[in-house]
Amino acid sequence: MKSNVSGLFEILILVSINFQTKSMKLVKRILLLLILIIGVVVYLNFPKLNIISGYAAKNMASGVFVANRTAASLAENDNNVPLIELAETEVDVKQKWASASVYGLMNRKALYREGLGTVLVNDDYDESKSITSPVRNQLTDTIPYPYGQASPKDSTFSEIDTQQLDKAIATAFGNPEVQKTRTLLILYKGHLLVEKYADGFTKDTRILGWSMTKSVLATCFGILEHQGKLEMEWPAPITEWKKDDRKEITLNHLLRMQSGLEWDEDYSKISDVTRMLFLDSDMSRPQKEKALIAKPTEIWNYSSGTTNLLSGILRQQFRSHQEYLDFPYATFIDKIGMYSMVLEADIVGNYVGSSYAWASTRDWARFGQLYLDKGKWNGEQIFDSKWVNYITKPTQHSDGTYGAHFWLNANGKYPDVPRDLFSCNGYQGQYVFVIPSKDLVVVRTGLAENPEFDVNKFLSEVVKSVQ
Known part of the structure; x- marks a missing residue:
């Protein structure tokens, strides 16, 4: 056993x-x-x-x-x-x-x-080199927001359906795991109608606009035109282009993304845009060095490289780097009280106009109000009212979705929203919507865009609140 x-x-x-x-x-x-x-x-x-x-x-x-x-x-x-x-x-x-x-x-x-x-930074960056920074001019006033720095007025409007407006707000912030809305602000007739923030965000939190920055950069050209210093039909002042067919490219072609220049705007791989944003020292150069793949106006090709090329062209309009850095702030950013805004620059000091403007939600709304008011701010004409007509004219081959560095609803991309809507759009659902027929400016920021964040549904509910 x-x-x-x-x-x-x-x-x-x-x-x-x-x-x-x-x-x-x-x-x-x-x-x-x-x-x-x-x-x-x-x-x-x-x-x-x-x-x-x-x-x-x-x-x-x-x-x-x-x-x-x-x-x-x-x-x-x-x-x-x-x-x-x-x-x-x-x-x-x-x-x-x-x-x-x-x-x-x-x-x-x-x-x-x-x-x-x-x-x-990369191997080109010299930490010992002195840095030129923009001069800011921040003033205090007693004018209510959005036209000044004082608290907004308590305003009520009989034509606003508040229950419908609450429904729109609920839509924007509903299902936060999917919608991912962070901030929302609505101006009506120049008055603050709605303001709501997700946890961790306030009226003072700077939000990265991503490609909304393109519209900020374009505004500089509208101001220079208003000052009589350039015209949109002028050939782009690029020395390298004077000896080939690129000499036909105008500022208008660049602002409308119809230059015909080669560009790959693909963020899912190593592409023209990812190399520019994360590897290049001078972001004004990549688009400049591209060849033509079509004659100007023959195609529409969205290009962040084009905007940064325009930033380099903007720099050429001034005698010094300091004047270039000061210009956007002195002529409209600080002038309309967007004191939170910061325009980030590349290694060589060019504003990254394609992607890197930061501002509070209130200040992004100020930018929209400036355009709703056709360039007039507290009695001063910042840019010509015709500039709004220019940037909202549909660009050929864009299917009515693009003007001049602004997005459009001309062909009803948002079918239940007025066709006169135009907007600044940024990656992950950063938006400044301007709806002139309804006297509305709507700012929404977050981490989701169509289809997760249904723009048409949200905006249609906002519009329905205005009787």
Whole structure:
């Protein structure tokens, strides 16, 4: 009996050892497979690592040092998107920089520069070089918001259906995991009608406009035209183009994105736009160096490179870098009280007009009100009223969706919204909508756009509230 028990015990030990051996082999195989999978993922995405870590570092630095948000909130929300979430970030509050890398690879660093926001640095960046910053002119007044810095008036309008308006607000903030609305503000006839903020955001929180910045940059050209210093039909002042067919490209062609120049605006891969935003020192150059793929006006091709080329052209209009930096602030940004706005610049000091303007929701609304009022602000004509007609004229081949650095509803992209709507649109659903027929300016910011955030449904409900 004892021998049987002993034999059985030995068998159990052998089975256990065999099982453990097989288990260890299985674990090793699983680990090896995981390593291979990670290796394949890294190999396939290695060219993107520079972009991933660059985006993460830049977004983190600007979020902390321009928007005054916490690194934890930015990591959990803004940088928690496919691929970007792979990056690990570090922030130095004292030295004012943020860095990011992916599995320890492709470390990128973004530095804060007073008055110019943050910039991704590379081997071209010289930290010892003095930095020129824009001069700001911030005044106090007793004029109610939006035309001044005082508190907005308590205004009621008999023609506003408040229940319907509440429904629109609920639509904007409903299902926060999908809609991801952060801020909402509505002006009606120059009065604050609605203002609502998600947790962590206030009336003073700066919001990155992304491509809404394009409309800000374009406004500078409207002001120069109003001052009689240039005309939209002038040939673009690019020396390199004078010897070939690109000499036919005008400022108008550039503002309407119909220059015919080659450009790849694809953010899902290494492309013209991602190389420009996350690798180039001088962002005014990439579009300048592109060849024609069509004659001007033959095609419409949305291009952030075109806007940054225009920023470089804007710089050429001034005798000094200081004058260029001061111009947007002195002529309209500070003049209409958009004191929170910060235009970020590239390494060589060009405003990144395609993407990097920050401002509070209230100040983005001021910008919309300036356009609703056709350029007149507290009695002063900032730009000619005809400029609004110009930027809202549909550009050929855009299917009525684009004017001159502003988006349009001319062909009913939003079918239940007035056709005279025009807007500034930015990545992840940043919007300044201007609806002249309803005397409305609507600002919505967040982390989702169509179809997750149904623009047509939201705006139609806002419009229905105006009887």
